[in-house]
Amino acid sequence: MKIEGTHELRASRDRVFKALTDPAVLQRSIPGCERLEQTAENSYSVTLRAGVGSIKGTFTGNVGLEDVQPPSHFRMGIDGKGQPGFLKGSGELDLEERDGATIVNYKGDVQVGGTIAGVGQRMIQGAAKMMASQFFTAIEAEAKTEANEPPPKHGFFRTALRWLSGWLHRTFKK
Amino acid sequence: MIPAQFDYLSPQTLDEAVRLLGEHTDEAKILAGGHSLIPAMKLRLAMPQILIDLGRIRDLSYIREEGDQIRIGAMTTYYEIESSERLREICPLLPETAAQIGDVQVRNKGTIGGSLAHSDPAADLPAAIIALGAEMVAVGANGERVIKADDFFVDLMTTALDAGEILREIRITAPKQGSGQAYLKMPQPASGFAVVGVAVTLTRDQGGACQSAGVGVTGVASKAYRATGAEAALVGSSLDEQAINAAAATISDGVSLNGDLFASAEFRKHLAEVYARRAIQAAASRAK
DSSP states (O other): OEEEEEEEESSOHHHHHHHHTOHHHHHHHSTTEEEEEEEETTEEEEEEEEEETTEEEEEEEEEEEEEEETTTEEEEEEEEEETTEEEEEEEEEEEEEETTEEEEEEEEEEEEESHHHHHHHHHHHHHHHHHHHHHHHHHHHHHHSOTTSOOOOSSHHHHHHHHHHHHHHHHHHO | OOOOOOEEEOOSSHHHHHHHHHHTTTTEEEESSOTTHHHHHHTTSOOOSEEEEGGGOTTOOOEEEETTEEEEETTOBHHHHHTOHHHHHHOTHHHHHHTTSSOHHHHHHOBHHHHHHHTOTTOSHHHHHHHTTOEEEEEETTEEEEEEHHHHEEETTEESOOTTOEEEEEEEEOOOTTOEEEEEEEEOTTTOOEEEEEEEEEEEOTTSOEEEEEEEEESSSSSOEEOHHHHHHHTTSOOOHHHHHHHHHTTTTTOOOOOOSSSOHHHHHHHHHHHHHHHHHHHHHHOO
């Protein structure tokens, strides 16, 4: 399956590139990333709990960066498997600076197999687009954060707020 | 084909269901008709630890009129919508759409609320709900709120419902007398899901020109959407062939199209235009 897309990030190219290749940032920004460990230079072992709606699965695998040309280009390879199926693929990321913003173009080819490919084939492209969009939104927030500031929180605020309001409601109802 | 282990809760009231969901927000899923969730659980693509079944709650299944509003309970089945004589008179788009969903087994068990909350990108009812400009009533720990159809579908299988909210009712302003409606779809031959589906509702003024138009599209993108370009092209036109073709040509403007093994994005774009044209023609011929 071919996947491609373009995202505009309102941050400088150097910072976006740095964010995209920083393991700590990646761990915070990849949707559902539970674990990301560096195994060698530009090579990581990851555990993802990924999914949309009620469909969720845990994947473990490896991510490798190749042909790294700061700050404009790298190639990313992924290889993972989990209970719902497996995926394997690679893609090129190109970063372009335009009016102080960064245009990220990605283009890749991914093979998906197993149950998820058998019954969820019609959804895979949509799910990939949705996760890419969440990922780049998070990377944008990371790239905008100054070095001495605490890292941004992605989607946690809403969860915390919901929990708090539910708790207040339950407590004062009694 | 055997699901992972889960606990089953069957609240007797909606308040109880909301409370249970509040206690188990992260582990629980709401069970309505179960014709999307249960197959996903059997394939272990979904493994909720708890199911909260709305099936025992009385009075979530109804089709009522209140003033000029039609109110449909979230647990009303597709079959009940399809076979409602009253809906066929006052809002034929809903029975026409419901009749085209899946097969008899699915229509006997599947519910309008389940379909909307699940928000499958190829489900049929979301297109009709958008074309009709419906409102969704959600209930959560902090009470009720009303969500407009245009805001309800957020992304692939993602709605504006919070994790602790349950969809309770769908409200539709009854279309004006003499409005023309139609839902046409190209079904995926194996699953029956819409490869593309277009729902249209139109009214004419006394001179026969198009006075208002609602166009909802499903199957084409990661969520059902309103084709605002097509609506704008129709309103004020005489609904002749040229106007209909111009409106249909804009049906997937500004949308990131789905592609899968069955239909590439290019093919879907073409299908969407063809089905939009046919659906608008059908609605126009029915509008008096």
